[in-house]
Amino acid sequence: MMEIRAAGPDDFDLIWPMLRDVFRAGDTYAVDPRISKAKAHAYWMTQARATYVAETDAGVVGTYYIKTNQPGGGAHICNCGYIVSPVARGQGIAAMLCAHSQDEARRLGYQAMQFNFVLASNDGAVRLWHRLGFETVGTIPDAFAHPQQGLVDAYVMYRRL
Amino acid sequence: MMEIRAAGPDDFDLIWPMLRDVFRAGDTYAVDPRISKAKAHAYWMTQARATYVAETDAGVVGTYYIKTNQPGGGAHICNCGYIVSPVARGQGIAAMLCAHSQDEARRLGYQAMQFNFVLASNDGAVRLWHRLGFETVGTIPDAFAHPQQGLVDAYVMYRRL
Numbered sequence: 001m002m003e004i005r006a007a008g009p010d011d012f013d014l015i016w017p018m019l020r021d022v023f024r025a026g027d028t029y030a031v032d033p034r035i036s037k038a039k040a041h042a043y044w045m046t047q048a049r050a051t052y053v054a055e056t057d058a059g060v061v062g063t064y065y066i067k068t069n070q071p072g073g074g075a076h077i078c079n080c081g082y083i084v085s086p087v088a089r090g091q092g093i094a095a096m097l098c099a100h101s102q103d104e105a106r107r108l109g110y111q112a113m114q115f116n117f118v119l120a121s122n123d124g125a126v127r128l129w130h131r132l133g134f135e136t137v138g139t140i141p142d143a144f145a146h147p148q149q150g151l152v153d154a155y156v157m158y159r160r161l
Numbered sequence: 162m163m164e165i166r167a168a169g170p171d172d173f174d175l176i177w178p179m180l181r182d183v184f185r186a187g188d189t190y191a192v193d194p195r196i197s198k199a200k201a202h203a204y205w206m207t208q209a210r211a212t213y214v215a216e217t218d219a220g221v222v223g224t225y226y227i228k229t230n231q232p233g234g235g236a237h238i239c240n241c242g243y244i245v246s247p248v249a250r251g252q253g254i255a256a257m258l259c260a261h262s263q264d265e266a267r268r269l270g271y272q273a274m275q276f277n278f279v280l281a282s283n284d285g286a287v288r289l290w291h292r293l294g295f296e297t298v299g300t301i302p303d304a305f306a307h308p309q310q311g312l313v314d315a316y317v318m319y320r321r322l
Contacts, residue, residue, distance in 0.1 A: 021232075070191035070278060072184075073305040076314070110261035114301065116233060116277070138299015138317045140275065145235040153234070156299045157319060 002093070003129040004100045007063065008052040010073040012041055015053065018042060018083050025135075026147050028125070029081070030117050047076070049108065053098065054093055061088035064097045065076050066105055069114050094125075097134050106161045113159055122154040133159040163254070165261045168212040168224065171261055173202055175221040179244050180205060187308050190242070190287070191278050191315075210239070210269065222249035225258045230275050235281055235309065237262065239271040255286075259293050267322045274320055280305050281314040294320040 005116050007015065017039050026033035031043070048065035055061070062084040080101045080137040084093045105113055115134065118125055121144075126136075138156030146152045168176065180201050184309055187194035192204070206212050209226035215223070223245040230240040241262045245254045278294065279286055282305075287297075299317030307313045 026233055030233050030235040033230045044170060070186055070304075071193045072191050074191035074278065075308060077301075077304060112303070117235065137301055140238075140298055140317065140319060141321075142273070143231075143238060145237060146234060156301065159300060160302075 002054055002056045002096065004054045004097065006051055007045070007053045009045075011051075011060070012045055015051075015063045016040060016045065018053050018060075018085050020064060020132050021086065022083050028119060028122055030144065031040050044081070050104065052104070054084075054097060056088070058088070060084045061095055062086070062093045064101055066108065066110075067112075069116070074152045076111040077109075077114050078108070078112075079116060080105070080154070094128060094131065096101055098128070102132075102161060103158075110161055112135060112161055113156075114156040117143065118155045118157050119146070120155060121146055126155065126157075133161065163215055163217045163222070163257065165213055165215045165258065168206070168214045170206075172212075172214050172221070173206055176205065176212075176224045178222075179200060179224060179246050182247065183244050189197070189280060191305065205242070211259070211265065211292045213265070214276055215258060217246075217249070219249070222246045223254045223258055223310060225262050227269065227271075229271075230277070237270075237271075238275050239266045239269070240275055240277060255289060256293065259289070263320075265292075271322055273322055274315075276318040276322060278304065279316045279318050280307070281316060282307055282310050287316065287318075290318050296320065 023031045048067050051065045053060045053063050064082040067079045068075050069077045082097045134157040136155045137144045139155045142151035143154035184192045209228050212226045214221045214224050215311040225243040228240045229236050231239045243258045297316045298319045301315045303312035304315035305313050
């Protein structure tokens with residue numbers, strides 16, 4: 001059984017190893033690969049409206065945040081980021097996190113969800129977001145210097161809630 | 162004659178009234194209309210790679226910033242924001258600021274420039290950016306709650322440098 005619950009301050013010690021591995025790899029998130037734990041905490045927790053963890057008997061296996069994507073007149077649209085532990089991939093956890101985030105975002109009053117920077121090279125994510133109701137509303141050419149693939153495009157993806 | 166020069170710390174007292182009026186109006190920038198001077202300083206100066214002012218005999222009539230749009234693998238693309246004083250509109254100052262910013266961005270090593278949130282309602286800006294080499298690479302539906310026009314789309318605009 002998996003439970004998704006709001007993350008408390010103490011959970012960051014469990015979240016950080018997942019973030020660190022993904023950020024250090026530098027091939028999916030537009031984050032400095034050398035980001036410190038303190039800056040990652042600001043990015044994933046302090047600057048978020050809410051942060052969640054997915055927990056199984058094996059421990060914390062995933063996490064996501066919800067943020068307001070733009071302040072002022074853009075504040076009705078949220079942004080989310082998701083990370084699943086490498087040991088827990090292929091079990092549909094990202095899909096469960098995203099479905100949960102859509103419910104939470106509605107509950108928080110958001111009218112739409114936007115991903116600003118989905119790498120075209122991240123086929124699995126692009127397919128999954130399409131399956132979960134997102135459409136590609138923009139394509140930024142050569143947006144990301146992928147460590148193996150060179151410059152790849154990034155998509156702006158969007159769905160109403 | 163107009164001169165565009167790097168802004169020093171003391172220039173923010175001249176920049177702030179222009180920012181304040183535009184942000185308070187809440188119809189072009191995705192910024193909290195009630196933003197404080199301190200937060201506007203962080204947004205326009207501290208968080209920018211560089212900030213500039215346009216000066217004529219009449220004083221400071223415009224300003225812009227250059228920022229790295231995304232960290233990590235996205236750091237070769239910059240973002241800029243421009244504001245022209247209401248008393249100086251219609252003189253081509255925004256075009257001069259943008260041309261200047263493209264030169265400065267090249268000098269700083271950026272390979273492209275991206276605007277993340279150009280309101281579809283801001284016809285003049287959209288036309289100007291097209292004229293200055295930007296293409297619309299994305300359209301975010303109902304992205305902005307315009308105080309007079311209700312929900313309007315926002316464009317993602319992009320040009321190589």
